[in-house]
Amino acid sequence: MIKFSEQQLKVPKMMRPVYLVTAGQSKFDRAIPDKRTEELCVDALTMAAEMIDMEPAELKKYIHTCYYGHFADHFGDQLLGEAVIHDRLGLDPLGNIGVKTGGATGGSTLWEAVKAVASGYSDCVLAMGWERMDEVPTDEGNFYISCAADKDWEGPLGHIYTGYYAVMAQKYWQVFGKEEESFRRTMAEISVKHHGYACNNPYAQAPMKITVDDVLKSPVVAYPLRALDACLMSVGAACAIICDEPTAMKLTKGKKNKPLRIWVSAGSHTLRPADRRDMEIPLLPNETAEQYKDFGKKFPGGDRYPGFTGFLGARMAAWYAYRMTGIKDPTEDLDVIELHDAFTISDIQSYEDVGIRPYGYGRDYVESGDCYHTNPKTGKPGKLPSNLSGGLIGCMHAVGATGIMQTFEIACHIWNRWAEMHGKPYWDRCGRTMPKDWTDLQVKDAKRALAISHAGVGSHVTATILMDPDHLLKNDA
Amino acid sequence: MSRFAEVQVKNNQYKIKGDFHELIPNTPIRDADNGHRLMGITNPRMLVHMHSYGGEAVFFESLSQGKLMASRCDNPKCEYKGSIWQPFRIACPDCLRKMTPIDMTDIARKTAKVHTFMVCERSGAFSLLDKPIKFINIEFDGVATILMSYLAVGEPKMGLRVVPIFKKIDPTYTILDLAWVPEGTKADALPFGFSF
Numbered sequence: 001m002i003k004f005s006e007q008q009l010k011v012p013k014m015m016r017p018v019y020l021v022t023a024g025q026s027k028f029d030r031a032i033p034d035k036r037t038e039e040l041c042v043d044a045l046t047m048a049a050e051m052i053d054m055e056p057a058e059l060k061k062y063i064h065t066c067y068y069g070h071f072a073d074h075f076g077d078q079l080l081g082e083a084v085i086h087d088r089l090g091l092d093p094l095g096n097i098g099v100k101t102g103g104a105t106g107g108s109t110l111w112e113a114v115k116a117v118a119s120g121y122s123d124c125v126l127a128m129g130w131e132r133m134d135e136v137p138t139d140e141g142n143f144y145i146s147c148a149a150d151k152d153w154e155g156p157l158g159h160i161y162t163g164y165y166a167v168m169a170q171k172y173w174q175v176f177g178k179e180e181e182s183f184r185r186t187m188a189e190i191s192v193k194h195h196g197y198a199c200n201n202p203y204a205q206a207p208m209k210i211t212v213d214d215v216l217k218s219p220v221v222a223y224p225l226r227a228l229d230a231c232l233m234s235v236g237a238a239c240a241i242i243c244d245e246p247t248a249m250k251l252t253k254g255k256k257n258k259p260l261r262i263w264v265s266a267g268s269h270t271l272r273p274a275d276r277r278d279m280e281i282p283l284l285p286n287e288t289a290e291q292y293k294d295f296g297k298k299f300p301g302g303d304r305y306p307g308f309t310g311f312l313g314a315r316m317a318a319w320y321a322y323r324m325t326g327i328k329d330p331t332e333d334l335d336v337i338e339l340h341d342a343f344t345i346s347d348i349q350s351y352e353d354v355g356i357r358p359y360g361y362g363r364d365y366v367e368s369g370d371c372y373h374t375n376p377k378t379g380k381p382g383k384l385p386s387n388l389s390g391g392l393i394g395c396m397h398a399v400g401a402t403g404i405m406q407t408f409e410i411a412c413h414i415w416n417r418w419a420e421m422h423g424k425p426y427w428d429r430c431g432r433t434m435p436k437d438w439t440d441l442q443v444k445d446a447k448r449a450l451a452i453s454h455a456g457v458g459s460h461v462t463a464t465i466l467m468d469p470d471h472l473l474k475n476d477a
Numbered sequence: 478m479s480r481f482a483e484v485q486v487k488n489n490q491y492k493i494k495g496d497f498h499e500l501i502p503n504t505p506i507r508d509a510d511n512g513h514r515l516m517g518i519t520n521p522r523m524l525v526h527m528h529s530y531g532g533e534a535v536f537f538e539s540l541s542q543g544k545l546m547a548s549r550c551d552n553p554k555c556e557y558k559g560s561i562w563q564p565f566r567i568a569c570p571d572c573l574r575k576m577t578p579i580d581m582t583d584i585a586r587k588t589a590k591v592h593t594f595m596v597c598e599r600s601g602a603f604s605l606l607d608k609p610i611k612f613i614n615i616e617f618d619g620v621a622t623i624l625m626s627y628l629a630v631g632e633p634k635m636g637l638r639v640v641p642i643f644k645k646i647d648p649t650y651t652i653l654d655l656a657w658v659p660e661g662t663k664a665d666a667l668p669f670g671f672s673f
Contacts, residue, residue, distance in 0.1 A: 002557070002571075033506070033516050077520060142601030152533065153564050156651050157627060158610045159601030166595030167614050167625070174593075174635060222612075223596040274564050274614065274625050301635070308593050308614065308623075 002279050011323040012265060014118035019248035019259035020466060021124075021241045022059075023408040024048035027430035028205045028236035028396030031134035037076060038088035040237040041130055044401075045089060048239055051421075052255045060089075062247060064122035066096035069109030069129030071399035074144045076132045085128065102148045103342060104266075105129060106238065106403025107453025107462030111264040113242045123247045129400035130237035141233050148456055150272050158222075162230055162343070164273070164457050166222035169345035171308040173224060175301040176360045184224065186363045187344040188215035191228045191393055193372065194341060198390025200439050202427040203405075205232050205396050207435075215344075229344040231392035238404035257415050260466045262407075263324050263477070267316025271459045273308060281305050282312075282319050284355035286329040291358060299360050306458075311346075313461035314353035314452060321450075321463035322355070326474025330355050331370070331384050333473060335446040336413045338406035340454035340461075341391040350452055354463070356384065373441050381444065388413075388441045403453030407464050410449035414468055418442040447471035482525040491527055499523040532567035535578055540655050541648035543672065545585050545641050547620065548576035560621045581617070585641045588618035589657070594633035605653060613657060615639065629656035629668050646670035 024047025026040040042056075049059040066089075068082035078084060082098035101108040106129040113127035133141055146159040154164060169187075177183030189212055198204035210228065218228040243251065248259035270276055281292055296303025306312045318330075327333045339354075341347035351362040356370075369375035370383040389395045389409040392402060412418040419440040427434035447468040454461045467473070480495035501521040507513040530537055539546045547563040555572035562569075562576065569576050597610040604610075611628040629642060637659055644654040647670050656671060664673065 137602075139600075139602040142599075143603050146601050150564075151528075152530070152537075153652055154625060156605065156653050157612060157625060158597050158606060159604045160597060160599065162599075163595055163597045163610070163612050164625075166597070167593045167612055170595050171593035171635075220596075220598045222598065223609075225595075272564060272625070273623070275562075275566075275570075275622050277560075277621050 002277050004282075012320055013324070014114070014263070015120060016118060017245050018114050018117045018262050019243050019245060020262040020407070020411055021243045021248050021251050021259050022048045022051040022257055023238070023240040023404070023411055024051065025203055025238035025401070025405050025408050026236045027203050027432075028234045028398055028405075030205060030233060030235070032235045033134065037081070037130055037132050037237070038085055040235070041085050041089060041128055041239070044128065044237040044239040045126070048241055052251055052257050054251075059241065059251075060091065062124040062243075062251065063091065063126045063241070064094060064124050065116050066091055066094055066126045066128065067099055067109045067112045067116070068096060069099045069105040069127070069400040069404065071100060071102060071105045071131055072144055072148075074147065075135060075141070077135060085130070091126070101460040102455030103340065103397070103399055104403060104453040104455035104460040104462050105400040106405065107264065107451070107464055108266065108403070108460060109400070110240060110242070110262075110403060110407060110464055111266050111462050113240070114262055114264045117242050117244050123244045125242045126239060127242060127404060128237065128239040129402070129404045131398040131400045132235050133233045133398065134235045138233060153272060153274070160222065162225055163222040165343045165346060166225045168273070168308045168349070168457070169224050169343065171301075172345055172349065175299050175309060177363070183363055184216070185212050186366050187229065187348065188212040189366055190341065190344040190347050191215045194387050194391045194394035195228075196394070197373070197388050197441065198394030199435055200441055201390050201395055201422055202430045202432055202434070203236075203396070204390045204394055205234055206394050207390070208394070225343055225345065231342045231397040234396040234398035236396055236398035236401050236405075238401040238408055240404055240407055256417060258468065260411060260414055261469050261472065261477070263321060263465045264462055265317050265320035265324060266460065266462045267313040267320065268460050269306070269312040269458050271456055273457050276306060276312075278304055279306075279312070281359065282315055284315075284318060285322055285327070286355055287358065295360070302360060309349065310359060311349055311353045311454070311458035311461060313458045314350055314454060317452070317461045317463035318354040321465050325465050325467070325477045326472070327465070328473075330450065334384060334448050334450050336388065336410055336443045336449045337384060337386045338389060338391065338410055338451040339386055340402070340452045341387055341393050342397070342454065344393070346454070347387075347391075350454070354450070354452060373443065385443055388443070403451060403462060403464065406451035406453065407466070410451055410466055413443045413446040414449060414466055416442065416446075448473075484527050493527075497525045533565055536565040537650050537652075537654070539580075540643055541645055541650060543582070543643045543645055544580050545582045545655065546578050547581040549579050550574070551577045561619060562622055563617065563620050563624045564622065581620070582641065584617055584619065589615050589639050589641065591633055591635055591637040591639060592616040592623050593635060594628070596633070613639065615657065626652070627656055628658065629671065630658040630662050630666050640673065642667055642671040642673055644670045645672055
């Protein structure tokens with residue numbers, strides 16, 4: 001049983017308030033052969049400027065430091081790709097640095113950008129992420145992704161990340177799902193939901209109207225995970241502009257975007273699940289030790305924490321973030337979230353790691369209808385809608401951009417601009433046809449939101465929290 | 478290609494022989510919908526990396542000799558002294574002192590059981606294992622961690638008692654030289670090159 005020190009569990013504190021001012025993104029697709037990566041980054045930064053009625057050249061004059069999230073040099077076949085993008089964006093002579101934390105790269109890029117402003121080093125920072133995964137066929141893409149696993153101990157075992165998640169899916173299904181067919185159908189429902197929400201998102205790669213049975217009949221990749229349980233392999237870029245308070249107010253004066261307070265926290269756990277040791281569950285503010293006292297009896301086989309059923313990295317990212325911001329209960333205190341649904345099973349695992357449901361009861365978040373924009377059981381708004389973008393399963397997983405895309409999406413809800421930013425002009429811009437039954441997924445009166453960005457089998461996880469500054473939960477946050 | 482890449486170490490330096498890369502001409506990528514205008518190029522290449530196992534070499538060498546090595550922290554000042562690690566690690570992640578390699582083949586033979594598993598129907602490129610690949614994660618009595626490997630014979634299930642087998646004939650000196658079979662499996666059922 002391992003323990004963490006008091007110093008390791010210090011609640012992070014920023015030196016001054018930090019704001020998200022604007023954000024933007026390109027379209028996402030499996031392949032975009034008619035554009036170079038830099039063109040996608042230009043698309044994202046141009047959109048960010050447009051959101052606050054500025055020319056990109058004007059906005060660029062405020063930027064003081066740049067953080068670039070780009071997961072895999074292999075995919076773009078270009079070392080120092082960050083320098084290529086920085087050059088093409090014309091951001092000399094600013095200091096810039098690349099960030100690489102696997103699937104959490106986008107979230108980690110924001111983490112660094114926020115700290116640069118919080119420390120006072122910069123007043124305005126660009127966080128830009130991208131990935132170009134279309135230069136190799138899918139099986140080679142899976143090989144490249146598997147290079148993020150341990151190359152000696154895991155990679156040779158199939159060279160496929162889906163497999164490394166599938167062992168977790170199997171354990172979770174047997175321990176917490178009690179091998180029930182209904183649990184498997186709940187997993188499949190997540191894919192139906194996310195491909196379905198993607199139908200309303202012009203930037204999304206995989207809009208699909210499918211059924212639970214379609215998911216359950218899709219080809220097995222690594223049993224029990226099937227093709228439609230898995231996230232996408234994508235191309236695209238996303239960016240965010242992070243500022244201190246005076247700059248944020250200046251850039252948004254008279255504009256539609258209200259500056260949003262932003263916090264990002266991060267957690268980690270072993271790269272190889274094999275190395276996970278037992279520990280006590282780090283409790284979130286809405287949990288007690290008592291509720292997990294007889295956990296092994298309630299769920300035989302589930303007494304090992306985090307074992308193969310939880311993500312300590314996600315739990316710790318939430319642990320730090322909730323204490324930083326005053327969140328007591330995510331379901332009550334947040335209005336909309338984007339989770340890192342790399343696979344349907346990891347989506348469910350994340351509900352528990354971030355405290356939406358206690359460990360062992362994640363399925364209830366889906367089965368209750370709370371995770372929907374409109375609860376299919378009651379016809380009323382979902383209590384805490386998740387992944388209205390379509391997530392990684394329906395929208396994209398252009399790895400370095402993903403955590404920033406999620407932040408763009410949740411910000412649009414708080415800005416009350418979701419319908420505008422997913423409306424007809426953006427369908428045209430992305431070269432896609434707006435469906436006749438397009439649905440406005442704006443979450444009404446959204447004030448607070450969360451995005452989880454997650455790497456590997458939980459090696460790095462970030463929690464990005466946005467709040468309307470007039471609806472903070474803690475005055476000194 | 479005249480001679481494929483070969484590497485030895487002398488005086489702690491790599492000594493290489495043969496061809497480590499092959500020149501392959503690129504080809505244009507054209508737009509079939511728009512007059513076959515140029516869109517890009519292919520970038521084919523074949524190259525060979527050299528990779529050091531460093532302090533883990535003993536683990537991979539031992540597989541070819543029919544031994545499963547683990548590591549144990551024997552630092553008396555370590556808060557977690559006595560922890561046994563499988564996967565083998567060079568340094569204790571708690572105290573960072575070098576750990577003691579131990580032979581845990583007998584522990585594995587007597588106590589290994591399947592913690593979880595999956596059956597992989599699609600692999601990434603360059604996978605050398607035949608599909609379906611039956612991944613298993615294995616727990617052992619007295620070992621702090623859970624090893625990932627694969628089941629070479631039979632069907633996996635949680636709690637299944639398994640024993641290690643080793644590729645002693647034509648070893649690859651990779652983690653693929655270790656596999657597992659259900660307890661009681663006969664020697665003649667093992668894949669080519671493997672033995673108990």
